[in-house]
Amino acid sequence: MIPRLSAITSNTFREAVRDRVLYNLIIFVLILLASAPLFSQISIDIERLMLVNLGLSAISIFGVIIAIFIGIGLVSKEIDKKTLYTILSRPVRRWEFIVGKYLGLVLTLLTNAVFMTIGFYAALYLYTRPLSAADARLLIGIYFIVLEFLIITAVTLLFSSFSSPIFSALFSFALFVIGTFSEDLRNFAAYSHGVGKWGAYAASWIVPNFASLNVISQVAHKQPVAGAMVLFNTAYALLYSATVILIAVLIFERRNLK
Amino acid sequence: MYAIEIQNLSKSYQVGFWKKGLRPALKNLSLCVERGETFGFLGPNGAGKTTTLKLLMGITFPSSGTAKILGRHFQDPEIKKKIGFLPEQPYFYDYLSAPELLDYYGRLSGVSAEERQRKIPATLESVGLNDAGNTQLRKFSKGMLQRVGIAQAIIHDREILFLDEPMSGLDPLGRHEVRELIQKLKDAGKTIFFSTHILSDAEALCDRVAVIHKGQLRGIGVMNELRSAAGTNSEIIWQGANALSAVVRDVTEPHVTGELVRATVAREQQDRVLEKLRQQGAVLISVTPLHGTLEEYFLAKTSQAEAVQP
Numbered sequence: 001m002i003p004r005l006s007a008i009t010s011n012t013f014r015e016a017v018r019d020r021v022l023y024n025l026i027i028f029v030l031i032l033l034a035s036a037p038l039f040s041q042i043s044i045d046i047e048r049l050m051l052v053n054l055g056l057s058a059i060s061i062f063g064v065i066i067a068i069f070i071g072i073g074l075v076s077k078e079i080d081k082k083t084l085y086t087i088l089s090r091p092v093r094r095w096e097f098i099v100g101k102y103l104g105l106v107l108t109l110l111t112n113a114v115f116m117t118i119g120f121y122a123a124l125y126l127y128t129r130p131l132s133a134a135d136a137r138l139l140i141g142i143y144f145i146v147l148e149f150l151i152i153t154a155v156t157l158l159f160s161s162f163s164s165p166i167f168s169a170l171f172s173f174a175l176f177v178i179g180t181f182s183e184d185l186r187n188f189a190a191y192s193h194g195v196g197k198w199g200a201y202a203a204s205w206i207v208p209n210f211a212s213l214n215v216i217s218q219v220a221h222k223q224p225v226a227g228a229m230v231l232f233n234t235a236y237a238l239l240y241s242a243t244v245i246l247i248a249v250l251i252f253e254r255r256n257l258k
Numbered sequence: 259m260y261a262i263e264i265q266n267l268s269k270s271y272q273v274g275f276w277k278k279g280l281r282p283a284l285k286n287l288s289l290c291v292e293r294g295e296t297f298g299f300l301g302p303n304g305a306g307k308t309t310t311l312k313l314l315m316g317i318t319f320p321s322s323g324t325a326k327i328l329g330r331h332f333q334d335p336e337i338k339k340k341i342g343f344l345p346e347q348p349y350f351y352d353y354l355s356a357p358e359l360l361d362y363y364g365r366l367s368g369v370s371a372e373e374r375q376r377k378i379p380a381t382l383e384s385v386g387l388n389d390a391g392n393t394q395l396r397k398f399s400k401g402m403l404q405r406v407g408i409a410q411a412i413i414h415d416r417e418i419l420f421l422d423e424p425m426s427g428l429d430p431l432g433r434h435e436v437r438e439l440i441q442k443l444k445d446a447g448k449t450i451f452f453s454t455h456i457l458s459d460a461e462a463l464c465d466r467v468a469v470i471h472k473g474q475l476r477g478i479g480v481m482n483e484l485r486s487a488a489g490t491n492s493e494i495i496w497q498g499a500n501a502l503s504a505v506v507r508d509v510t511e512p513h514v515t516g517e518l519v520r521a522t523v524a525r526e527q528q529d530r531v532l533e534k535l536r537q538q539g540a541v542l543i544s545v546t547p548l549h550g551t552l553e554e555y556f557l558a559k560t561s562q563a564e565a566v567q568p
Contacts, residue, residue, distance in 0.1 A: 007365035011351070018353040081349040086410060089315040089343035089420070090366045091335040256271075256318040 004092050005100045012104020013111075016070055026062075026112065030119050048128045052138060052220040055120040060145045060216070062116070063109050064152050064176055070108065071156030072168040074101045079257055088257075095249040102157050102245055109149040117142055134222040140230065141219040147237035151208045152176055154244040161248040162255065178203075179210035208240055259329045261418050261449040262291040262314070267323035269309050283309040285473045286323065291451055291466075293417075296444045298460035298467035299453040300556055306473040307453035308346055311422045315343050328417065339368060342411030346422040346453075348403065352396035356387055356406050359395065360413050367414035377413060385409045385439060401432030408439050419443060421452035425459050437462060461552045471560045479555055492528050495520045498540035505531045518543070 075098070078084040087097060117139075124138075125131055155175055159168035178185070182204050189200035213233055215225050267287040270280040284306045291297045301307050312318045314325055316333050325332040328340055350359055357378050364374040382388050385405040390398075395406065404424065411419055424440065425433045433456075440463055444450055454460050460467050461481070469476040499514050502521075506512065508531045509521035519540075523531050528545070535542065 003368065004366055007362055011362050015351065015353055082345050083349060083351060085312070085315065085317055085345040086343060086348065086350075086363065087366060088317050089338060089341065090363065090414075091338040091368060092366050093335060254319075257312070 001093075001096065004096050005103070008087075008092075008097060008100025009103040009107060012074070012101050013107045016105070016108040017111075019070075026115060034123065048124070049220050051124060051127060053216060055123065056138070056141050056145065056216040056220070059113060059116045059120065059142060060148060060214075063113060063145060063149050066112060067105065067109055067149055067153045068156050068169055068172045068176075070105055071153055071172065072160050072165040074105060074157055075160040075252070076163075076165050076168070084257060094253050098157065098161065098249050098252055099245065102153060105153050105157070106150060109153065110146060113142065113146055113149070137222070137224065138219050140225045141215050143230070144213045144215055144233060147233055148210055148213045150237050150241045151179075151210070151213075151244070154241040154248070155208065158244050158248040158251075161252045175207060176210065179208040180214070181211065182207055182209045183211040209236065213237070259293070260290045260326070261293040261295065261328060262289075262297075262451060263326040264289050264310075264314075265324050265326075267310065267313060267325055268321045269306075269313055269318065270321045282473050284313070287470070287475055288323075289468055289475060289478060291449060293449050294447050295465045296440075296450040296463050297452070298464035299451065299470065300455065300457065300460055300467050301453070301470040302455055302560065305455075305470045307455075307470060308422055309473075310470070311343070311345075311420055311453060314420065339414065340417045341420060342414070342416040342418070343420045344404075344407045344411045344422060344424055347427050348407040350395050350403065350406060350410070353394060355392045355394055356382060356390040356398075356409070357392070359406060360409055363410045364413045369414050374413075381409045381413050384412075384442070386435065399432075401428055401435060404428060404432060404436055405439070408436070412443065416448070418449040418451065421450065423454055424452055425454065425456055433459070457552050457556055467552065467555075469556055469560065476560065477555070479552075481552075490525055491522050492525060493520065493544075493546045494523055494528075494531065494535075495543040495545075496535055496540040497543060498535075498538065501535050501538035501540035504534050504538050508534070 075084075078087070084097070088094070120142075121131070121135075124135060128135075152172065156168060156172040159171045163171065185200055185204040185207070189197050189204055192200055212229075215229075218225060265288050267284060268282070269284040270282045273279040273281045287306075287310060299307050299310065309318070313320050314327070314332055316338075327337045330337045351362075354362065360378045360381060361374055364377065369377065379388065382390060385408055387402065387405055387409065390402070390406075395403065398406065408421075408424070411421070421440070424436050428436060437459060440450060440452070444463065450463075452463075464481050466478060466480050468478045494509070496519055497517050499517050499519055502512055502514065502519050505521075505523075508527045509523045512519060512521040532542065532545070
């Protein structure tokens with residue numbers, strides 16, 4: 001099981017690394033970070049705030065774009081090009097294929113995030129040196145972004161396991177946007193009545209809670225993040241992703257491939 | 259124990275917007291393939307050949323029926339260690355080189371790192387790709403890709419090979435190369451189950467053939483028996499259309515093009531017809547024994563199907 005999983009994971013990672021689009025996105029982020037100081041010519045503090053906000057948001061947005069962009073093709077591309085035929089004719093279980101693909105894309109995003117983090121800290125050092133203890137706290141914000149990647153990758157893979165790439169992209173992006181505003185959805189439910197109230201409540205619990213994973217503004221303002229929140233978010237992201245992957249596996253196990 | 263034992267395998271696809279209609283792709287297929295046999299699965303396009311292979315490989319699920327491979331249920335993942343599969347017009351990860359692709363498939367099939375190191379160059383050599391080096395597959399020709407396809411199917415310790423239209427889409431040279439490769443595997447004693455609609459390939463390689471048409475098995479024939487029935491007719495081509503009247507009762511299917519005449523003659527009538535043609539002053543162009551038995555068998559079986567199903 002482990003050798004097969006690691007083979008699929010490493011091949012998915014290798015495919016992404018050899019995909020030039022990925023490099024373009026990294027370069028784009030680096031250019032964005034480099035241009036950050038141009039927007040903030042006011043004071044050192046504002047410059048740092050802008051840089052942190054822009055940098056962490058860019059890491060998040062570009063990671064999500066990569067997750068969706070690659071994720072929508074993870075399964076459908078293998079079916080369309082029939083490469084899956086030669087995989088399923090081997091002693092590979094369908095769940096191993098799904099989990100291997102998931103881990104491969106997560107590994108890609110993690111690597112991507114590491115490079116972007118290095119770039120981000122380099123930019124931060126360049127414009128606000130020396131780095132302070134508060135800057136280390138920014139890593140919690142990046143850690144939460146990685147948790148966000150775990151969820152969005154799982155969700156995209158779920159859609160990719162039964163839907164076309166275009167619909168997978170639409171569904172995943174829609175869920176990302178709704179998930180980002182899940183706190184607002186909960187507030188809306190609190191002030192609603194009847195069926196709308198329960199519908200909004202149900203939706204707010206079903207969609208991924210990206211709002212609680214977004215602490216960019218908090219860490220940018222040098223505010224601490226509670227340890228309990230780190231634990232809760234970690235457990236939440238792992239459980240949510242595992243559940244979504246399980247659903248993807250259940251769908252894929254029964255699927256007749258064209 | 260049979261290498262492959264298929265019992266009443268059926269597959270219907272749901273059709274229509276609400277997916278309430280059913281379109282049968284395979285109807286109650288039952289057949290057995292002996293170990294070490296090269297078995298040709300013949301049929302026109304859309305006959306159900308690929309559906310059968312996809313069912314056996316676990317890519318789609320049967321509506322009813324079952325199959326055994328080497329005595330074990332065909333969906334048992336363990337049995338997949340013993341089989342190799344080449345899909346029709348395969349596409350492989352084009353960002354990989356041939357050794358990388360074989361390494362990936364070897365890992366998926368449970369081949370150890372040490373064994374892979376030894377087997378990958380040997381397998382590439384056996385399919386004539388030892389010069390491929392680190393060239394990515396996107397730069398490979400169709401024939402080279404087909405050879406990579408066969409290499410991935412034999413990288414592990416397989417006993418049975420399933421090949422779906424292994425020669426389709428290849429130029430004559432590519433077809434010849436792939437045919438040679440299959441012949442080598444056949445000589446090595448492997449069981450080969452291959453689907454094709456190219457009859458000459460089946461005739462050259464197979465021990466037995468099955469004909470499938472519109473999802474139904476139309477017949478199974480042993481190639482040697484089919485061959486023994488061969489050569490009962492010859493095709494004669496001569497110049498001199500006037501001579502046709504003298505032999506018209508002895509030949510069948512005469513075709514006249516200007517002064518050239520082409521006709522089929524039974525082997526026992528051949529000498530008499532040639533003598534008559536000589537007497538009439540016709541110029542003999544060629545006499546060719548006809549080996550169209552598999553084609554005749556195929557056409558008979560598929561036309562039976564046409565008769566059964568309006």
